[in-house]
Amino acid sequence: MKSISTSNCLLFLLSVLVFSSCHDEITTSYTYHTMIPVYLEMSDVRARIINTEAAKPLDNPGKIYIYEDYLFINEPTKGIHILNNSNPANPVNLSFIPIEGNVDMAVNGSILYADNYVDLLAFDISTIDDIRLVKRVEDVFTQMYHHETGQVITFRDTVITTENPGWETGGWMMDNRISFSANFSAASQSYGIGGSMARFTLSNLHLYAVDESTLRVFDVESPSDPIFVKPIDLGWGIETIFPFEDKLFIGSNTGMHIYDASTPNSPTRMAVYEHVQACDPVVVNADYAFVTLRNGNTCRNGVNELQVIDIKDLYQPKLRKSYPMLNPHGLGLAGDFLYIAEGTHGLKSFNVSDVMSIDQNQLEFLTNQKSVDLIPGPKSLIVIGPDGVCQFDYSTPSQLKKLSCIQVSNPVNLY
């Protein structure tokens, strides 16, 4: 019996050998992270009622705004977290306002402004437990519109696997780096925060909002009733806006624009300071503008440095000196003290009373504090990094003392 079963086996094996296909096969699959477009009808977005929700853990914090004892932390394209920060050593997460497409905000009196795709929303936040939408200014951020169909285009993070990597399916061109919305979702890095990387700013009873190419002016004399005044074309690559006195300093990836906003309704260009292409937030005091240039996400050909620009004559800004940096992102100025977020390299502090020798006046370099932006707030220095939002006591500027850190559940990768 046994030998019969063995011979059957051999027969089976022989047949396998004979009938097997006999050449190699190669299959290639290409899996990539990309953004797929999602089309939304603005009428649907507007029809949804925005109700404050229970507190949510911070997932991927974007901009931060300080309002009285509260911190408003944007979750890019999702909404705004509200935290009670009366004790910076122990911030308490209070609630979340879900606002689709939101990437920036500003607070004027007791009114919070936030963008909602193409609209600007105004919320009454005088009672923090009862935040109400009081005004919607429609169709202002029209660059979000896809043609003129009343649809906005947004992008969803997706992983796609294809057996046909090639130009017709996007291939390398669909790499998520290229999609600008990837920058929104990583806003904690590229746009960040309310500090030097803000794109909304309030000055002289007006709200100024910059997008990639346009400055939009809103009259907010009556805070709960913002009125869209006009758009001003700035050219491409606008990244940040910083108000100082009645001037607006607008950082773009080719230079710094200085606008005179003494007629708040109609800012006029005073000068454009051109420099190499890089990502660059700006902070300003009476005499100097501090600009960080970094070789980063979409501006790979840049350099890493801090530039000090003499702006005593606003019509003729002049570079005084530049200092090499590691990978500077946001920066913040508090009196004579300048704090620079050095990305993964850490957090630096300088005494800048003498702008010609900033490099000799480095006070601290906290290498374990990864940071992308910071805000010198009234109670604490708020530092936003890939791992979370940390607060420091900076009453002794030369020695930062860590008060608290809010961990985030989805830290952003920084290299």
Next chain:
Amino acid sequence: MSNATKLLLIGLLLVSIEGFAQKKMYFGQTEIGFLYGKRAGQWDGNHEKRFDVSFMTFHGAQVAKNNVIGFSVGLDQYDDVSIIPIALGWRGFLGKDGKPKIFGGFDLGGGTALLEKKVSDEGSKSWYEGGFLVSPSVGLNFPAKNGKTALSFSFAYKRQEVSQFYGVLSASGTQSVTNDRLPPGYSSLTENHFLYRSFVFRLGLMY
């Protein structure tokens, strides 16, 4: 040949020699030969031929009169890629003791790409992974005069899967999405999945 390969071969040899000292219960088979296959079709439908080295050693125990169950390890070369196949196997024999026998075998397991180095630079990583392996075989053995060892010729079919991966790391500041198909930190991953179908001709010893 890399040091790792040499070590492996020496190890296998030692294991094989040790085999001689075992009781009759033990069965060993060590063979060397070549793999023959045809590469995947080119644009004109032609298939290039592929010749590579194959080494295999099988160690098992006799579970019935003509049946042996055990495991096999070896070294197979597919173009530039070295694969260590590890499989569970069966050997069955037909014929009388002391006379040449026909034998059949079946090995089922996986190949590992341990010998292939991972390559990585600032923005990318590439590596190989082995995969599923199945190999039925038939052969003839010619016993030596002492009856303990035999010369063996095997003819086998071997189906081996190997994957080559090339991953591009996420750019600075981009968020990584959590997904089964894309490891964290990668923005794209290209997989070239090779299915090698080879005929194997080997010569060796049974003991």
